[in-house]
Amino acid sequence: MGTVSRPAEDICSIQRTLDLIGDRWTLLILRDVFRGVRRFGQIHDDLGIARNLLAGRLSRLVDHGILERVQYQARPVRHEYRLTQKGRDLSPALIALMHWGDHWYAGDEPPTVLVHESCGSALDLVTTCPGCGEVVDPHQIRSRPGPGLRATSVPRQEHA
Amino acid sequence: MGTVSRPAEDICSIQRTLDLIGDRWTLLILRDVFRGVRRFGQIHDDLGIARNLLAGRLSRLVDHGILERVQYQARPVRHEYRLTQKGRDLSPALIALMHWGDHWYAGDEPPTVLVHESCGSALDLVTTCPGCGEVVDPHQIRSRPGPGLRATSVPRQEHA
C-alpha cells in the first residue's frame, strides 16, 4: 500500500516553516507587527502573552531575520520591532488564515477588512496558475517531489 | 499615539483561526491529510507525534468540522480522516506557508512542488485585488475594521 516512506521534514517546507513560527504565539505577534503594533508593551497588552514568552519569541524572530529591532527614539532609548522582507513575505499566510477565519467564523461580517491602498477595494487571495493563468481549485492541485529532495521513492500523493 | 484600544480577539479572525489550528502539530497533521496520509498510524509514523496528542488533535479537528472520520473498510473496522470543505479551505494557508519555507529555506530547490493538474505547471499563490485585478504588494495593504466589529474607536492601522 502506498504509504509514506520517509520522515516528513525531508519532504516539506511546511514543516520547516512551522518549526519556526508554528507555535501558539508567534503568528499572533507577527500579525500585530503587521498591523502596526510594534512595541513590546503594546504587543503584550494586545495579546495578553506573558512577558517572558514575548521577550523570547521576539528575540527568536529577530535571530531568524523575520523581525528587526530598531531604535525609534533616543531620549529614553526605545526600540520597536519591524518586519524584514522575510517577515513581510509571511503576509500571504496571515491573510490566508484570516480569510479562513472570516469565512468560517465571522459569516459575512469580517471583523477586519484588508484594503488595496490604491483602489480601495477589499482584497482576495487566490491561487493562480502561472502556466494557464487561471484560478486553481484545491482539488486540482497535485504535489510531487521537487529538486530539493534527493530522488528516492516517494509515492504518488493525492491532494484533497 | 495610535495605540491598540481593544483586545485582539475582537478584531481579528487570525486569532480565532490560530486558537483552533495554531499549535505545533495541527497544521502538520492537516498537511499530511492533504497529501493523502489519512490514517492514524500513518500520520503518527510520518510526523513522529505522540499518539495521545495525535488522538486529541484529530478528535478536535473532527469536532470542529475540519476533518471527518470515515469508515473505509469493515472487516477490521477501520477509519480514516478526510478533509471536509472547511478543511480543504485551509489549503491556501498551507500553500502560503510552504512557499515561504521554500523561498527562505530551500533556495531554488523546493522539496515539494505543487502542480496544477490540468496544465502541469508549478503553482503560485498571489494576492489579487478583485477591484483592479492587479497583484498586490504587501506594502499596499491597509486594514480597517469590518462590519463584524461593532463600531468603536479602533485606530488607523498600518500594514507593514
Next chain:
DNA sequence: GCGAGTGAGTTTCGATATGCAACCGACTCG
C-alpha cells in the same frame, strides 16, 4: 479455539514549556 499480530487509541509519568507575579535598570518628569 489459541497464540501472535495489527490498528487505534488511552493511561501513566517524568521532562518541558507556559503563565503569573515580582524584581531590575535606565530613563523622565514634577
Next chain:
DNA sequence: CGAGTCGGTTGCATATCGAAACTCACTCGC
C-alpha cells in the same frame, strides 16, 4: 529626590508534551 514608565529578566507553580506501556477489538494461521 521620589514616583512613574518602558522593556525586559528571574523564580516558581502549573499545564502541556513525549515516550513507553497498556487496552481493546479484531484478524490470521494453524
